[in-house]
Amino acid sequence: MSHIFLTGARGVGKTTALSGAMDRMVEAGAISADEIAGFRTAWIADELYILPYAPGSHGERPGGAAHERGKIPPGARPIARRTRGKQVLEVHPEVFDEDGAAILRSAVHGQAGLPSVSKQPTQMSPAADAASTHSPCAELRPQTPQESRAAPPPTPPKLIIMDELGFMETDALVFRETVMSVLGGGIPVLGVLRQDTGPFLGAVRGHPRVEVVEVTERTRDVLPRELAAALLPRLS
Numbered sequence: 068m069s070h071i072f073l074t075g076a077r078g079v080g081k082t083t084a085l086s087g088a089m090d091r092m093v094e095a096g097a098i099s100a101d102e103i104a105g106f107r108t109a110w111i112a113d114e115l116y117i118l119p120y121a122p123g124s125h126g127e128r129p130g131g132a133a134h135e136r137g138k139i140p141p142g143a144r145p146i147a148r149r150t151r152g153k154q155v156l157e158v159h160p161e162v163f164d165e166d167g168a169a170i171l172r173s174a175v176h177g178q179a180g181l182p183s184v185s186k187q188p189t190q191m192s193p194a195a196d197a198a199s200t201h202s203p204c205a206e207l208r209p210q211t212p213q214e215s216r217a218a219p220p221p222t223p224p225k226l227i228i229m230d231e232l233g234f235m236e237t238d239a240l241v242f243r244e245t246v247m248s249v250l251g252g253g254i255p256v257l258g259v260l261r262q263d264t265g266p267f268l269g270a271v272r273g274h275p276r277v278e279v280v281e282v283t284e285r286t287r288d289v290l291p292r293e294l295a296a297a298l299l300p301r302l303s
Contacts, residue, residue: 069301070256071294072229072271075282081259082107082230084282087291088257088298089228097299098225104174105228105256106167114145115235117167119174120228147235163239171229171245175254177222225302229258236267243267250274255301257294 073081092098105120116139146162227249236242247270250256260268260279272279282290 069253069276070250070258070274071278071280071297072232072256072258072260073280073282073290074260074262076262079282079284080287081282084287084290084294085228085230085257085259088294091291091295092298092302095295097295098302102222102225103228104177104224104226105230105258106170106174107228107230108146110149111139113149113151115147115149116143117146117163117170118143119170120230158235158238160236160239160242163236164241167239167242168245171227171242171249174224174227175249175252177224223254225254226298227254227256229256231259231261232268232271233261234263234265234268237265246271247274250276255298257298 073084075081089103093100093103103120106117107120108115108117110116118140144162144166145159146167147158148156150156229246229249232246236246246267250271260271271277280290280294
């Protein structure tokens with residue numbers, strides 16, 4: 068098994084356990100914040116965003132000061148909006164397909180930040196999308212010759228975060244294919260899975276390299292230590 072996904076009831080502490088494991092490994096010197104990449108989702112007011120898992124963001128909590136509107140990277144678009152009653156009103160699969168997939172591709176190639184993506188709907192076959200995961204992200208602006216000579220080649224991360232995957236990705240075919248491509252790669256993934264059903268989440272749970280760990284009120288306090296211990300051998 069290479070990847071670990073946490074699942075459990077809403078509000079039980081899945082992201083808290085994930086963050087605690089990251090804190091332990093960083094504090095122990097087993098991995099640096101710069102070696103962690105991927106994405107996180109955050110509700111800001113009534114909009115849900117998918118954001119790069121930037122160095123140091125593992126300590127941020129949804130709803131806190133770090134998630135105020137002024138902290139949203141330029142160009143970020145909401146993947147969903149909800150009513151005041153907390154019911155999801157609309158989901159934007161094209162944002163998953165464009166921004167979310169680009170974030171994951173950039174993470175794999177060690178390029179931090181929110182990539183610049185087209186605002187037009189992406190038309191990409193699964194085969195073309197899979198092929199694109201093996202080359203620098205097509206959405207990124209190509210480097211100038213001067214930048215290429217001055218900048219060292221990007222270093223792939225040691226760990227990729229996916230926080231979280233759920234039902235909203237149902238129609239985001241490019242994003243789904245990108246997630247599965249990353250799971251088939253050589254970088255360990257630590258993620259969060261909602262307790263939803265459907266072909267995509269079933270495929271993630273059933274992936275031969277994925278281990279699913281349930282978070283409960285009884286286990287959530289010890290999970291950070293156990294996750295860190297389980298991940299350390301996979302980072303080498």
